[in-house]
Amino acid sequence: MxxxxxxxxxxxxxxxxxxxxxxxxxxxxxxxxxxxxxxxxxxxxxxxxxxxxxxxxxxxxxxxxxxxxxxxxxxxxxxxxxxxxxxxxxxxxxxxxxDANDNAPVFTESVYTASLQENSPVNTPVIRVSASDADEGINGEITYEFSRLSEKSKKLFSLDEKTGEIIVTGDIDYEEGSKYELMVVAKDGYGLSSEAKVIIDITDVNDNAPDIIVKSLSSSIPENAPPGTEVGIINVQDRDSDKNGQVRCSIQGNAPFNLVVFWDLSILLASSPLIIV
Ligand SMILES: [Ca+2]
Ligand SMILES: [Ca+2]
Ligand SMILES: [Ca+2]
Ligand SMILES: [Ca+2]
Known part of the structure; x- marks a missing residue:
């Protein structure tokens, strides 16, 4: 019995x-x-x-x-x-x-890190977060959402509330932002929740050509001007980073001018005023 x-x-x-x-x-x-x-x-x-x-x-x-x-x-x-x-x-x-709902969801990591190339197309998967909940049924059913998401990030990323997958939804531009920190929340069916951080590092792509800006240029110079006379100042900038933003300048043809390159450290390395003499 x-x-x-x-x-x-x-x-x-x-x-x-x-x-x-x-x-x-x-x-x-x-x-x-x-x-x-x-x-x-x-x-x-x-x-x-x-x-x-x-x-x-x-x-x-x-x-x-x-x-x-x-x-x-x-x-x-x-x-x-x-x-x-x-x-x-x-x-x-x-x-x-x-069962009672006595366990909050627990993320597999407290900080997730991902790297994403700029210009990645919409729907590119970035990373998948995952949490588990020891309870049963709806007490253990998890949904995911972003918390405290900036307006900028809101346009760039979305999070699948069921799978925890983060995908690209906007225009990822390294020159506009090279790193994003998103907070994600996992909630069970009765609202117990926990939080994790997702850090997304954007990697640079060489998607900007150098810009040549003429700062000053003498419209005419005397024929007997001595070598070393300053004729013009040219500033060249490339919005990309590291190697993608390094610029080399040269004068084509047999013109009687030289380029002298100064790296203006007080502005940016990529900024290079040039003097033509
Ligand atoms: Ca629970
Ligand atoms: Ca329980
Ligand atoms: Ca770039
Ligand atoms: Ca470039």
Whole structure:
């Protein structure tokens, strides 16, 4: 014979569960006199007597349950009568532990990093975040969303609320932004949540040609101008970075001019005023 009980893991210590175990046809001393509960980690037995003098047992929660640790318990209860010879019967109490939403989702990483090339087309996958929730059913069902997303990032990235995948939705331009930090939230069905950070480093592509800006230029110079006379100043800029932004200048043909290159460190390395002499 066995009895089934369903008890929520959120039940607090001291909670009582009546068990209607013994059906002893006899009365008086031959009826059930005592119950013995096999030792276990969570429950103790409390025996009550009804007004009619019948005894029944109560399970008293002594140590709280955790469904994520143990979903089912089997307890052995023995009922002993007062007859001679004494008779006993054993019943198995089958306890099913019901889930409570006592776990928030947990991300696999607290910080995710990804690198993305500028000009990557719309729908390019960037990274997939992932969280798990130890609870059951809707208590463990996770959806993802961005939190505190800047207006700029909002135009560039989207997050699939079911899969956690981040994709490109806008124009990724290294020259406009070389790094993005996005906060993502995982929520379970009842709103417990946790947060992780996603860092996206944009890598530069050589998508800008050098710009030549003539700062000054003498429209005419005397034919006997000595070598070294300044004729004009030219500034060359390339919006790209590192090698993609390094510029080399030369004069084509046999014109009687030289280029002298100064790296103007007070502005930018890529900025190079040139003097033609
Ligand atoms: Ca949960
Ligand atoms: Ca739970
Ligand atoms: Ca570029
Ligand atoms: Ca370039």
């Amino acid at each position: 066995f009895i089934t009980l369903e008890i929520s893991e959120s039940a607090v210590k001291g909670a009582r569960y009546r068990i209607n175990a013994a059906h002893d046809a006899d009365i008086g001393v031959n009826a059930v006199q005592s119950y013995i509960l096999q030792e276990n980690a969570h429950f103790v037995l409390n025996v009550q007597t009804t007004n009619a003098g019948n005894k029944y047992g109560e399970l008293v929660l002594n140590k709280e349950l955790d469904r994520e640790e143990q979903q089912e318990l089997k307890l052995l209860l023995t009922a002993v009568d007062g007859g001679s010879p004494q008779r006993s019967g054993t019943v198995v109490i089958h306890v099913t532990v019901l």
